[in-house]
Amino acid sequence: MNKYTKIGALAAMLSVVLGAFGAHLLEDRLTADALDVYDTGVQYHMFHSVGILLIALLIDRLPSPKLAIWAARLHLIGIILFSGSLYVLAFSGVKILGAITPLGGVAFIAGWICIALAARKGKK
Secondary structure, eight states, rough: HHHHHHHHHHHHHHHHHHHIIIIIIITTTTTHHHHHHHHHHHHHHHHHHHHHHHHHGGGGGGGOOHHHHHHHHHHHHIIIIIIIHHHHHHHHHHHGGGTTTTHHHHHHHHHHHHHHHHHHHHHO
């Protein structure tokens, strides 16, 4: 089991925990808009946790494993910046945190681009 399998599995587990926390404990504590922001963070958190797990399965099969590793790193950075900023924004209401969210989105996009580039033939 490589470290990205562990990271992906732990990130996915944390997404489930945070999703359950939101569904069961935050419904009466956050506004509907804040809960939507929180839910968006949970969704992207899970999507990209699964992405990390898929990358972990593909690393040794792709022509450029180094790019695949960067993809996993970028997805983790994206989870922290994108989802993390949405979680904090939902609780705090501090709108300036919304400026961090797009940086996480860029990390997600860059991670997917790295996977596409890692899959190019002849680059091993």
